[in-house]
Structure formats: C-alpha cells, structure tokens
Amino acid sequence: MTSLAQVRRFRVAVWTVIASEALLFSGLFGLYWSYRDEYPRAFDAGVRIDIAWMGGVNTFVLLTSSFAIAWAVHAMRHARTRVVARCLVAVLLLGGVFLALKIAEWTVHISEGVVPGGAYYTGPWNGRGSSLFFTLYYFMTGLHALHVIAGMVLIAWVALRVRARTLTGDDPHALELVALYWHFVDAIWVFLWPMFYLMRA
Amino acid sequence: MTTHSLPTGRAIVLTYVLVVVLAAASWIAASLGTGTGLALAIAAVKTIAIALVFMELIASPASDRVIAVIAVLFVALMCAGLLGDVAFR
Amino acid sequence: MSFWTEPRGVKSWLLTRDHKRIGVMYLVAVLVFLLLGGTFALILRLSLVEPDNALVSPHTYDKLFTHHGIVMVWLFMIPSIPSAFGNIMLPLMIGARDVAFPRINLASFWIFIAGAIVVLVALVAGGVDTGWTFYTPYSTSTPTATTCAAIGVFVTGVSSILTGINFIATVHTMRVEGLRWRDLPLFVWAIYATSIILVLATPVLGLALLLVAADHAWALGLFDPNTGGDPVLFEHIFWFYSHPAVYIMILPGMGVVSEVVSTASHRKPAWYGAIVFATIGIALVGFLTWGHHMFVAGMSTFDVGVFGILSMLVAIFSAIKVFAWTSTMYGGSITIATPILYVFTFIFLFVFGGMSGVAVATSSLDVHWHDTYFVVAHFHFIMVGGTMTAFLAALHYWFPKLTGKMYSETWGRLGCAAVSLGFIVTFTPQFLLGNAGMPRRYATYPAHFQWLHVVSTVGACLLAGGLVVTLVYLIAAIKNGKPAGANPWRSASFEWRSPSPPPPENFAEPPRWDRGAYDYGDAA
Numbered sequence: 001m002t003s004l005a006q007v008r009r010f011r012v013a014v015w016t017v018i019a020s021e022a023l024l025f026s027g028l029f030g031l032y033w034s035y036r037d038e039y040p041r042a043f044d045a046g047v048r049i050d051i052a053w054m055g056g057v058n059t060f061v062l063l064t065s066s067f068a069i070a071w072a073v074h075a076m077r078h079a080r081t082r083v084v085a086r087c088l089v090a091v092l093l094l095g096g097v098f099l100a101l102k103i104a105e106w107t108v109h110i111s112e113g114v115v116p117g118g119a120y121y122t123g124p125w126n127g128r129g130s131s132l133f134f135t136l137y138y139f140m141t142g143l144h145a146l147h148v149i150a151g152m153v154l155i156a157w158v159a160l161r162v163r164a165r166t167l168t169g170d171d172p173h174a175l176e177l178v179a180l181y182w183h184f185v186d187a188i189w190v191f192l193w194p195m196f197y198l199m200r201a
Numbered sequence: 202m203t204t205h206s207l208p209t210g211r212a213i214v215l216t217y218v219l220v221v222v223l224a225a226a227s228w229i230a231a232s233l234g235t236g237t238g239l240a241l242a243i244a245a246v247k248t249i250a251i252a253l254v255f256m257e258l259i260a261s262p263a264s265d266r267v268i269a270v271i272a273v274l275f276v277a278l279m280c281a282g283l284l285g286d287v288a289f290r
Numbered sequence: 291m292s293f294w295t296e297p298r299g300v301k302s303w304l305l306t307r308d309h310k311r312i313g314v315m316y317l318v319a320v321l322v323f324l325l326l327g328g329t330f331a332l333i334l335r336l337s338l339v340e341p342d343n344a345l346v347s348p349h350t351y352d353k354l355f356t357h358h359g360i361v362m363v364w365l366f367m368i369p370s371i372p373s374a375f376g377n378i379m380l381p382l383m384i385g386a387r388d389v390a391f392p393r394i395n396l397a398s399f400w401i402f403i404a405g406a407i408v409v410l411v412a413l414v415a416g417g418v419d420t421g422w423t424f425y426t427p428y429s430t431s432t433p434t435a436t437t438c439a440a441i442g443v444f445v446t447g448v449s450s451i452l453t454g455i456n457f458i459a460t461v462h463t464m465r466v467e468g469l470r471w472r473d474l475p476l477f478v479w480a481i482y483a484t485s486i487i488l489v490l491a492t493p494v495l496g497l498a499l500l501l502v503a504a505d506h507a508w509a510l511g512l513f514d515p516n517t518g519g520d521p522v523l524f525e526h527i528f529w530f531y532s533h534p535a536v537y538i539m540i541l542p543g544m545g546v547v548s549e550v551v552s553t554a555s556h557r558k559p560a561w562y563g564a565i566v567f568a569t570i571g572i573a574l575v576g577f578l579t580w581g582h583h584m585f586v587a588g589m590s591t592f593d594v595g596v597f598g599i600l601s602m603l604v605a606i607f608s609a610i611k612v613f614a615w616t617s618t619m620y621g622g623s624i625t626i627a628t629p630i631l632y633v634f635t636f637i638f639l640f641v642f643g644g645m646s647g648v649a650v651a652t653s654s655l656d657v658h659w660h661d662t663y664f665v666v667a668h669f670h671f672i673m674v675g676g677t678m679t680a681f682l683a684a685l686h687y688w689f690p691k692l693t694g695k696m697y698s699e700t701w702g703r704l705g706c707a708a709v710s711l712g713f714i715v716t717f718t719p720q721f722l723l724g725n726a727g728m729p730r731r732y733a734t735y736p737a738h739f740q741w742l743h744v745v746s747t748v749g750a751c752l753l754a755g756g757l758v759v760t761l762v763y764l765i766a767a768i769k770n771g772k773p774a775g776a777n778p779w780r781s782a783s784f785e786w787r788s789p790s791p792p793p794p795e796n797f798a799e800p801p802r803w804d805r806g807a808y809d810y811g812d813a814a
Contacts (some may be wrong), residue, residue: 009463015265016455016489019272026276027501027527030283031512034523037288042518045772059224063247065708067217070255074210099484118517128518135510135517139501176257183255187248193224194240198231229761250696275490282581282593283526289590 003061004025006043007173014177018184021147027038028140032195035136039129043201046133049114049124054105055197058098059189065094066186069155079169081162088159091182094154106138137196144188151185154178205259216254219248292694292791297556303597307392308794312399313377314692316369321401321761323365324678328754330358335716338743343733351733352419353434359422360413364443365406367677368535371542372488373402375684376481378692380457382785385466385801390459392778397797398452403443412439417722423532424498425487426513426524430505438508447492447499447686450538454488461745468803472566473781475783475807476559478551480545481571487534487541491577495531498524505553522587529580536577542571543680544611545634547803551615552689553781554630555622562612565653568614575604586660587652594653612637625779628702632683639675644670646721661731664724670717674753682709682760689764690778690801692733694790695771700764708756717750783807 036043074089109115113122116138158178161167166171167174208216226236227243258266293310303311334354337345349540373678377395381388389395412418416435429436461474461482474482501524504510511517513524552559559565581589581597615637624630646668659665666705682705690696721741725732728739735743747813783806788797 009259009459012264012268013391013455013459015268015456019268019275020364020451020455020489020493022272022276023279023490024497025495026279027530028495029276030279030526031523033269033280034283034287034520035518037284039518056224056228063217063220063224066220066251067213068257070213070217071210074208074213077207108500115511118511118514118519121517128414131511135512138236139504139510139512148270180256183251187251188249190244190251191241191753194227194231194244197239198227199240200231200234204338213723242302271490278577279527281529283523284523285596286526286589287520287594289587289592 001044002095007162010173011180014180018180021184023178025140025143028136029191031076032136032140034073035129035132035175036198039127039132040201042126044094044104045124045126045130046137047197047200051105051108052197054101054191059193061094061098061101062189065091065098065177066183068094069182073172073176073179076162076167076172081165081168084162084175085159088155091155092152092159095148098148099145109134110187115196140192141196144185144192147185147188151178154181157192207260208254209258212254216250220249223247225252291793292789293794294791296794301644307388307396308690309381309392309395309399310387310792310794310796312395312617313374314401314460316377316402316814317374319406320370320374322365323361323406326759327358329702329756330354330361331384331398332750332754334358335747337733339744339747340735341735341740344498346733348733349419352421352731353413355731356421356605357413357687360409360418360443362441362673363422363535364446365409365696367539367673368450368451369402370459370539370677370681372481372484372538373398373449373547375546375688376453376457376484376542379688379785380460380462380481382480382788382796383783383807384461384464384690385784385795385797385803386460389456390464395451395456395590397672398449398456400444401452402449405442405447405449408442408445408506409439410442412436412442415763423528424502425528426502426505426521427515427519429502430509430513437503438507440503444496444499445564448495448624450488450492454485454492456569457485458489461485466801466803472563473803473806474795475565476548476562476565476569477545478544480541480548480571483569485539485813486570486573487538487576490706491531491534494527495535498528498531499795500529511768520793522584522589523787525584525587526580528537529583529596530577533580533583534573534576536669536672537572539677543636543677543684544569546680546684546687547615547636547780548611548782550629550633550683551618553687553779553783554633554809555619555626556780556810558806558810559614559620560617561610562808564610568610571607572604574599575607579604579651582651582653582656583716585656590717591670591692598651598653600650605648605651608640627686627699627779628697628706629683629779631703631706632679635706635713636676636679636683639671639679639713643671643675646671659724661729662728663720663728664723666730667717667720667724670720674717675696675713679709687779689767690774691785691788691790691792693768693771694774696774696778697764697767697771701759705756705760705763708752708759710756712749712751712753712756716746716753718748719743719746719749723769782809 068087068090072084075083075087114134115121116135118131155178158167158175161174223243223246227240230239252269258269293308306312362609411433418436418439420432420436424440461478503514505512511519513519513521520604548559548565579597579601581593582601585594650659650665650668686702723739723742726734774790776790787801
C-alpha cells in the first residue's frame, strides 16, 4: 500500500520526468520554427504533401485515448474495475491504431522518395529546405512514436496489475501517474499535428 | 492542499468534447488557410485543457503546477532563442 | 558499526541501496576520471613546451584536448560534488534515512559507469577529435569514434537526470519533521538548485548528442549547409545545455563553500535569504545566457545583444554570494584548517574567474578573445579554481565524517599550497597568451609565445603534483589517521550529529529538528 508520502514523492518525480521530456523535444521545436522561418515555401509545400486525413485521424485517436485513460482514473477512484479494464484496453487499441497509421504514412512517403536525410531525399522539390522539413518530420514523429510505445508499455503494465488486483481503488496511484505520462505524450502530438499537417504559409 | 477538488466525470467528458471540437475547428481553419497563429493558439488551448482537467493540475499542489509552467516556459525559451537568431539575421 | 562494514561483502556494495555507499562509489569513480582527464591535460601541456610541438602530431593533439574536455566535463565535473557528496550528505543534512528512490539511485550509478565505459571505448577505439563541443558539420562527418562517444555521454546524461529527479523528490518530501524550506542548509539548497538544472538541461544535451549520432550514421543533414541546414542551430541546442551545465558544476561547490565558511567562522551565514535567492537565481537565469558562447558564430546581432545583457545579469548572483561569504567571515572567529584554506583559494580564484567571465560576456570584447587562451583561462579559473577547489574543500571537510579519521593537517596545507600555487602559475599566463592572440586548440604556435607556455606547463606539473600528494595522504589517513570524533569541526549542521562514520541507517534514532543548522548561539 503506497503511503501518502510515497504518493507525493512519486507524483513530484513523474512531473519532473514530464518536464525533462518536454525539454528533450524543445530543441526539435526550435529547429522547426527556425527552419520554417528560413524556408517558408519548402515548409508550406511539406505541409501540403503530408497526408492530412491520417494526421487528423491520429489526432482524434490520441485525444480519445487521453479521454479513455482519464475516464479510467476516474472510474478507478470509484472502484469500478471493469470499466477501468475496458478503458485501458481501449487506450492500448487506440495507441495501436496511431502507430499503425504512422507506419502506413511513412511507408507511403518512402515509396514517393520522401525520406529523412538530405542525401537520400528524392521526393518533391520546393526549394532549399524541402528535405529539412521531412527530416524534422521523421525525427519528431519518430521520437514521439517511441514515447507512444513507452506509454503503451506502461499502460499494459498497469492493466496487468488491475487484472491481478494489486492496483485497486484504494491504491490507484500507479494508474494516475501513468495517465499523466500518457496525457503528456498526447500534448506533444497536439503541437506536432498543426506543425506538420495544418499550418500552411 | 488543493484549490479545487478532483475533476468530475462530467468535467472529463466536457473537456474531451472541447478538445475534439477545437481539433475540428483547427482542421477547418487550416483548409480555409488561416495560417500559423490561429493553429498554434488552438493547440495551446487544447493543451491547457488537457493539463488542467485530464492531468488534474486544477486540483494539484502548487509545486506540480510550478513544474508544468517552468517546462512550458523553457520550451518557449528554446524556440525564442533559435528564432531570435534566424529571424533577425 | 558503520556503513562501511554493514552489510558485509562485495555484492552488498555493488547492489547497495545505501546512499552513502553509492556516494562513495561515485567518489572513487570521479577521482579516477579526474586523474585520467588530468593526464590528458599534462600531456597537452608538456607537448606545448616547444612551439613546433614535436611530442604529438596535430591530429593527436586534437584528440587529446577533446578527450580532456569530455572526461573532465562529463566524467568528473558534473558528477563530482552532486553525485558523490550530494548523495552522501543530502539525507544526513535533512534528517532522512536515505534518498527518495534508493533503487533508482543505484541504477543512476551503474548507468553512469556504463556511459563512462562507452566513452572510454570511444577514446581507445580511434578517439574523438571534434572538441568536447561536438560542433557540426565536422562532428557528423569525421571518421573518428564520435558517434560512440556521443552515445556514451548520452548514457551518462540519463544517470544525471535520474539523480536530479531523486534529489528533487528527496528535498520536497523527506525533510525531517519541523525542517522548513527556510531552514534548509545552504548545501541542500545548492544541490536542489543543481538538480533543477540537471533535469531541465540534460535532456537538451541528450537531443544534441542524439542528433550528432543520427546525423553521423544516416546523413540526416539537419545541420549541413548542403541541405539548407545551419550549423549555428546545433550550437544553440548544444549550449542551451552546456551553459547551465557550468552552473551544475559550480552551484554545489558554492554550497560547500557556504557550509565550510559558516562552520569555520562559527557563525550562521550572513544574508542566508540572499544566498538562497542567488542560488535559485543562478539556476534559472543561467538558462537565459547560452548565446554568449556564439557571439562570433554568425548569430543575429539581436541575439548577440540580448545574450550579452542577460549574461551580465547572472554575475550579480555570484557577487551576492561572495559578499555574503566575506561578510560571514568578517568579525567571526575563524578556525584555520585545510577546508577553509581551500575556501580562501576558491573565493580568490572564483572572483577572478567570474570577472573574466563578465569581460568575455561583453560581446565587443569577446570578438577579440573568442577561441583564444583567454577564454580557456576564464573557464579553468571557474572550473578548476572554483569547482575543483570546492571539491577538495568538501573532501577535506567531510573526510572525518566519512572515515572517522583525520588526515595530517600539515600535509593538508602543503597540498593546498601546491594546488593553489600550481593553478595560478598554470592559468594566469593563459590570460596573457589569449589576449596576445594565442588561439585555443592549436598544437603549434609562434616562437614568441613560448615563455608563457613554459611557465604554464611548469604550473601544470606543480598542480598535478599537488593533486597526487593530496590523494596519497588522504588514502594514508584512511588507514593511519587519528580518530576523529562525531564533530571535529564543532559544526552545528545536522550531518555532524550522526556518528563518524555514520551507521547504515544514518541516525541512531529519528532525529528531531530542535535547533537550526547554523545555530552557533550568536545574535548577529
């Protein structure tokens, strides 16, 4: 049973991890905005080339998964374990859909010569910076996808604990903390989506 | 040591509806070609909603909120530093 | 029954969760890396005695200064005080039994060792020649073991972040009953502020290294002008971490100085509130200044101006601290012993180092000094004259607490004299060299610079000798030193209430915060 002091300790630690992760992405955001300022035409073209419906669906998928895990936390506090289990399964399924769409999207891009790295890029050319947009795209969505996978592993662990009844309404803290991490992963995508799919020049 | 109590089920549902509506608005605005500022502003509002309700910052002790604010400020600092270089050369 | 002997066995050390044992293991590791990094430096200095540098080839020279930088920065300076003394002393100073997450603490240590091993492999398997700063596009195209080194440093960064999280959680949630934030010892404040930097800045380094490794492996071209990339943006990301990193290196040292000054003067620190303000101020404002490393890199004049002004700002906090320490000592009855002698050295050298920092922060002046020995002298005054001196002060101050023995005071003073004098002779000529135009990272130089280089090398030999002597008499004292009591310095601070050396559980019974850490019974 986690004591109140332990709960506090873990929560401070998880928020600190989240701050750390935000800073990990920060340099990439900085690069994006700087290169976008330098190469507006290439970035505008890049946004148009990105597959809009996939980005949109992925956004809806992640937002829904955030809702599902928030609902799981809420249900757990009222000891409705069956609801919790269903919500967690939903989060995992939605995460899977997100990753599948991502891989599909990358596959389509690669077949068109849109690859990371200036040396190998043979996709549409819209002036200097064209390949930079996509290198950043792959790197940022790739790094984000890694965090999605990490989040799903944590959620699977929590789901197993719920099933084993070591995580209960009296001691829901592991679920609450994993949920925090998942919401952060969602929040990163909330910014990646307009940056790579919506914002034309 | 909280200012509000934990979000209710209703608050969670309403927040979800809000962020989905905002996402749809973002999509529509983009197809109409309204540009960077609006898209970012909508993204910021969505993130704040997620942070306050889903991440329960509205009911968390001050130290958690301070950490979150500092994280956001420092990401902004990084972007400002790089952009302030490239944009003003 | 001390933490050294309970529980018994090598396995109980390697898998320990005792913060004191973990701190000791870090201490041994950083001392080994100090010697390694110092050896690289000594070879460099010896090779620079002759203008045409017959000792090493230019390419070897590049590797030597790179290895010196990488080992010193990431394997010695960053972990030295926080991971070693922070680990040992933080729980003791707040009346806690251990840190918040002891198993993660152990993981931190082994991750650090793993990263260090990868770095060492890189040094041996081809070496790195980019400078510790890994600037692109050279770092992403050089055929040396750059990627391997980058991965090694990345791994040590993970260790740093875990340590930072642990310390933050510890200070927030494990203070003994009655110990409020405003009563915290200044060393604890220093470690807390350092931890804030550790968790916020190190991920940025992680990204920078990840980008170098990925770009090297897959020709991403993010910083390659041929694809439209901008190498200066890499510098932004790198220095966004590396400037706050120097505050990771100095803040714990300042915390040590505050403790030793207070104990030696038998007075509570003057302007406690101001020192705390300055500590947090350095941690946060330190993040606003990174562009001063890039004044001549091609940044916009807007950024040059902004970073110049902000860099001046951060010096104010350091000045507050120097005045506070001096004020604490003034009118106090100072017990002269090796720790306070190192502190005198620290204050003296840190002031010069700091002032030279304000000088190079003046962008119009830095145009002349950038990439010369002037900058090298500036940061060595802070890193060695500051951090390493504070590290030695900590070593001598807490030696009796850790070992229960006392070293020879005579040897302590001799060692301090050798280190202090050796340092001054090594690095003061480098201000002159830099100002006269001697570029940094150059293996050869015009003959008229030779006498300054020779003086610097003589100083380096004295400094090295002083360090070796210090380690020898300290190790001898572990075995043969006179027994020290629980509190040989008659300090009021909490860690001296436990036995010397402390038992595994730190305190025989749960401590009560019945008086302050600086309660010397004086009115002022």
